[in-house]
Amino acid sequence: MNVIEKDAAAIEVTTGNDVKNVLIVGVGGQGVIMVSKVLALICQDQGHNVKQSEVHGMAKRGGTVFSHVRFGEKVWSPTIPKGKADILLAMEWAEGLRWLNHLKKKTGTLIADTQHIVPPFACLDRTRGASSGYTTQLPGDILENLHDGYALDATGIATEIGNFRVSNTVLLGTLSAILDFPVEIWRKVISEMVPPATIDLNLKAFDAGRSWVEESRKVGKAPEAKPEKKAKKQAPAPKVDSKPVDKDFELVLTPEWCKGCDICVKVCPERCLILNAEHKVELSKPDACTGCRICEWLCPDFAIDVVKDATKTNQTSASA
């Protein structure tokens, strides 16, 4: 029994089974903290003992953010150990998968937005058509192996309502259908939390998220019908990353015009240009060149040209 398991066992002993664990994960800027605050306030209002803890700040906008909310008769530790979350609310698909091991294996519920936010680190290879490294696992495959799961295109729903930023409230609506709290208190707390100008929009989003669950439950009353219900409401399957395509451009150098000022060497993001022994520009790593044109723009001597091959461009666009 390792340390984490021991801790988990200890928590179980001290808290009993009456503590509910909700783990909220997402990408910085999506409103993870807002969702967890709303949930914590509602739990408090309902007379529960609540502990909420989060990691934010270091993530900045675009990084990973998570928040633990634990509520029950008496909560001791503020964090949820691995495999002990009753509900995992993921605002981004890959973040949901990353935290999946925190979910209770037999009774856990996953609520996930199927939208993709590809982090900058996944795009290290800037070659045209290169794989982004984003997960290729589809919602259908994941939900099949879970006790209960809901994958919805919350961002799409929010965009339809009027602003993609309220996707977190859509997910709150979904969460409200699973947790056993009265609707009025959800609506009241959301109205208090969001900026006054957006109250109507947020309540609309909340209703949309809540009715989405009710509708999907109506469709799938029988447990065996579950996969269909999910398949019906799932977002369209994400595009599978294609293999790197042939380069549709060529870097044409004119060494006779080059004066060796070093600008192209220093500004190239791929570091694929060098000055040779004669102090003239040379392409040292042809495969690394992405044709971004920065060297072309900043060469004061017009010694670098990025020439697009129109035939190849047409081919790739036709095949895509």
Added chain:
Amino acid sequence: MDSSNSADSFNIRDYLRLEMFPHFLCPGCGHGIAMRALLWAVYELDIDKDKIAIVSGIGCSGRIGAYVDANTFHTTHGRPLAYATGLALARPDLHVIVITGDGDSLAIGGNHLIHACRRNLNMTCMMLNNEVYGMTGGQASPTTSETRYTTTSQSGSIEPVFDACALASAAGASFVGREVTVHTPNLKDLLRDALDHNGFSFVEVLSDCTEVFGRKNNLGESPEMILSQKSKMRPSSYGSANGNIVDEPFRPTTLPTGILTHKERAEYGDTYRAHVEKISGSVKNG
């Protein structure tokens, strides 16, 4: 913008006098980048080369005209705007582009600049500001920053600097903008808008002089000088034009970039021709 005139199909060689290359500018001189942006803007607007008249003064900037395959006119020091005024009045069908430097337009031709701005005649003036008289040996110009060393300010310049854009705007230019060479596509967009504008458009391009200015002032090699331009600029979209000076206390030495003045004023050529018609009509009637 015509979709066929995309960045992919722009070939600068179509606009160059290839027999004159490589050009005479020093290694790492930003003037070449500004020249590319200008020709790119011309390409995007799909202007016929025969309909372009480039008038340039004396100096490194003045030599740009010699390399462009269009109607070019290399004039006297500080007076390209005076020549261009005559040309634009006589040939309103031409796109008159004046290429001038900081010393050329602000010191020697300062008078011509303010009166060209005042008249608002349809032409585009691209001023390449490299803070120094490069070609003549590195003398201090009206835009040489304080404390900078030049051949005529051996212990550091003590003169206050001209803000060329504020000057042009105050003198009445109907389109004033500023951009750095390192943001070439933005510079191209600005020059395109300036060329498209009916009236006097003034664009200040922050360029760099590595050989006689950067080296004397220990500003690094050309890549460092080019990239340091980024910290000198402050996009006008930050809102200082509306009185919002939220970032001024933190970066007081930066210059606003982008379109700084854009107003509609009577174009002098139109006024002039209408006036001539009116007078000649009254002479006939009388």
